[in-house]
Amino acid sequence: MLKLTRIFIKVVEFGSFSKAAKVLNMAPSSVTRCIDKLESELGITLLKRSTRQLLLTDKGTIFLNGSNKLVADSDYLLMSLSNQNMEPEGSLRISTFESFGRLNICPLIPEFLARYPKINIEIELDNKMVDLGGENIDLAIRIGIPEDSSLKSRKLLSNHTCICASPGYLSKHDNIEQPQDLSSHNCLLLNQQRQRTYWYLNNSQRNAKVHVSGNLKSKGGTPLLEAALQGLGVVQLANWMVTDFVKRGDLVVCLKDWDSFLNESSSGNVYVIYKHSPYPNPNIRLFIDYLIDKTHNQKIK
Amino acid sequence: MLKLTRIFIKVVEFGSFSKAAKVLNMAPSSVTRCIDKLESELGITLLKRSTRQLLLTDKGTIFLNGSNKLVADSDYLLMSLSNQNMEPEGSLRISTFESFGRLNICPLIPEFLARYPKINIEIELDNKMVDLGGENIDLAIRIGIPEDSSLKSRKLLSNHTCICASPGYLSKHDNIEQPQDLSSHNCLLLNQQRQRTYWYLNNSQRNAKVHVSGNLKSKGGTPLLEAALQGLGVVQLANWMVTDFVKRGDLVVCLKDWDSFLNESSSGNVYVIYKHSPYPNPNIRLFIDYLIDKTHNQKIK
DNA sequence: TTTAACCTTTGCGTTTTATGCAAAACTATT
């Protein structure tokens, strides 16, 4: 019955048999069968449904509440037993924005998996706004603390950015000596939902807010970096993305005396975000501790 | 997993695969298989066992505690849902002492089952001391309040007894005019664990305790009744057992001015006894209420 | 209003799991 209950919870969570089936790696027909069976065992209707709509019945709500607790208690019991006996196993689904994931997270994974060979990691390098509540993701790595109070976060590292362009670009365009100069340059922008994009710069004397624009936008930093290297324009990217290119002279840092930010309200720091749970998956904790250990002791600073 | 857990709980409760199998209507091999499977799923050993001995491991104890709660919560959830929707179903196992059960409980069962056709009753007419804790019995009907504090009880009826014998017996023996006279009669005794048996008689003026003996003992009253009817001796039996025979003249009540008791400390009243549970089986409550309704309004008084 | 897309349900066949019988293995009691 617990298995059917877990399936039921997933169906309600996703509002769809098909979506739940995907997440559970089951055929939709099997999910349908499981819900039918559960309803038969309970002798009640849990869900009113048509091909496009699911509604929880009153009884279904009662059962959902009760079974959430039951499943949580069961998981806790299992975890408390297995924590004492078994090496960590199971899966972790991680979402991280593309460039950070590729450059900073992926290289750390093999050592983690060597240490815990029974854990599987499924990583998704994706710049879309991930909804931990709505998707089957255990933890996400994102810039800025989430506003959703049901999520917890741990700071991984400070994400200082800097503004830079290629020497070729700079030699062909007006000098960038103060923040306002940026508004007359071709600034390559990380995609944002807002119509107008501003870069924020601070120094010991004042804060600047500059309206910037350009002819290339991207959700991820990689295409912008590539374009900047080829002299297309000015970028504001994370230090860890550009450090090597700056050292090689392929990119030049502008406005060195200023601290730059992509968002007004956000420090731009990198956080690992995960859902609050009374009985959290211990693998999440393992991985977070591992990341923090690495980021606080290795080259990513 | 819940099913395996329930089986595990039964095995621990009975301390034996074989006994648990009997109670669960399963083959012992299936029980073994289930425990094996549970241990495999949990990755721990729950029970250390040989062919004659079961010991719970430390992990097994933890799991037992956790799963008792889990199963209770699950049952409660199921009950709270089914109470709202389904006519009562399931089974009831009842133990009652033989004569009372046959004469007073059995005649009431058909009407109860007609009212609740999805309930099954398994009745055991047995005079042995039943251990509700150790046996798979939902409720028992016995004389006297149980000393086990984990059991709950409801009074069904007062169990007045009377002392009587057949006219034939009385005509061949000395008159019984006061309690002490009983000690020189052949008293047919309900079996008791004590070596010596006393009958207790009270009237408005004094209490009498009479040592009695005879050449017939029985756990149940029926053989004694039969023997008394055939003139073998004197019996002290419940009113409801003898009323019809007294009316017919086949038995004569002796010492009519005295109230008689089989035990010093017990009123001799009949109680229905059941195990305390945070989430009791509603069928138990249904049946108890039905019995009380019947006993308080019908011929058994 | 019609069509297409997508979801749930159902028929069916295959795979997996559960179950019990019977016998083997083991241990405690007599």
Place this chain on the structure above:
DNA sequence: AATAGTTTTGCATAAAACGCAAAGGTTAAA
């Protein structure tokens, strides 16, 4: 040492679970 009773194991059968493919139904888009 033999017996009785319990657990375990091999094996065959029955039951349940599962997924494929198609049908049925509903909603959104054209």
